[in-house]
Amino acid sequence: MATRTRTMPVQQKKGKGVKIIVAGLPRTSTTSLKKGLEILGIGPCFHLGDPPAPIKRVKESARVLAMQDRHERLKGLRALYDDFEAVFEPPASTLVDDMLAIYPDAKVILSVRKDPSVWLASFDGLGMDLTSPIYRVLGYWIPGVIHSSDLMTAWGAFYKRKFGLGDAPSAELYLKHNEWVKDIVPKDQLLEYQPSMGWEPLCEFLGREVPGNKQPFPWVNEASFLRRVIRTAMVLGSIVWLFIFGAVWLGALRAKELISVSWESY
Structure with a gap:
């Protein structure tokens, strides 16, 4: 296991900044945890899935996560998150070391599932690979589709570089990410948590x-909502493409007719 190190903190504006970083991977009950934090009076919360975030936030999240220059990435993260008290999902949950460089006193909650297989089944349950060419092409004209695909592409590329894993999410990714988080976050700033544990450990950790x-602790499963969003984007995207192809076909027929008339007149 790597030695735990602390990066020199980035100067932070007074009165602003993240207090809670939820470092769990997507599909680790982060929406339920967001609702729980809000009940405790914590907010605003930055979460890309509930409710659907403004498209510009998804776009900027994808751009920041894909940055290779760390100085620029830190600037991008601070611009993205400074106005939020708690942050969830990539890029925050992916760039935990960078987040702690900016917000060194933030508490970190590692949201987890029962075991890696449960997480993987939940992740695969969305029914569509958001990085696939089919998703990108069919949904090209639908606002947010390309940006969400770019975000997941950058997310996968990050872990491929960091851990030498394959392109697809795996149980190994789940384990390696969680171990990495536990290795770099000081123990007194870290809580490993899942909603089934109830309020007590969370409230004690947050004071x-x-x-x-x-x-009861809120339980929210946004999987069915996300599946509906994805299916709707694919259907609408297909309709747009059919309209475009239909318009091109009719245009070609019209052009053929005009050419034919012109030759007959000649």
Whole structure:
């Protein structure tokens, strides 16, 4: 295991900045955790999946995650996150070391699933590889499709470089990412958590009171919503392409007719 090191913090604007970094991979109950933090009065929260984030945020997230120059990447992360108290999903959950360089006092919550196979099944349950040419081509004209594809492409490329893994998400990726997070985050700033653990460990870690009236921890599964969004984008994209091809075909027929008339007149 690598030696734990701390990067010199980047100067931060007073009164602004991230207090909580959720470092778990996508599909580790991050939407439920976001709802839980909001019940505790923590916010605003930056989460790309709930509700659907402005397209410009998805675009900027993809751009920052793909940056190779670390100085520029740190600037991009700070511009993206400075106005939020808690942040979820890539690029924050992917660039945890960079995030701690900017927000050295932030608490880190490593959201986890029961085991790697459960996480992988949840990830694959979206029903479509967002980096696939089919998704990109069919959804090309639909706002946000290319940017979401760019984000997942940059996400996969990052782990391929970092851990030498294949292109597809795997159980090995889940294990390596979690071990890396636990290795680089000081123990007193880290909580490994899943919603089934309830309010107590989360509230103790964050120094918050447990909600009264025996309020259960929220459970939100956005998988069905995301699948609907993806299917809708594919259907609408197909309709747009059919319209374009139809218009081109009709245009070609019209041009052929005009050429024919011109030759007959000649």
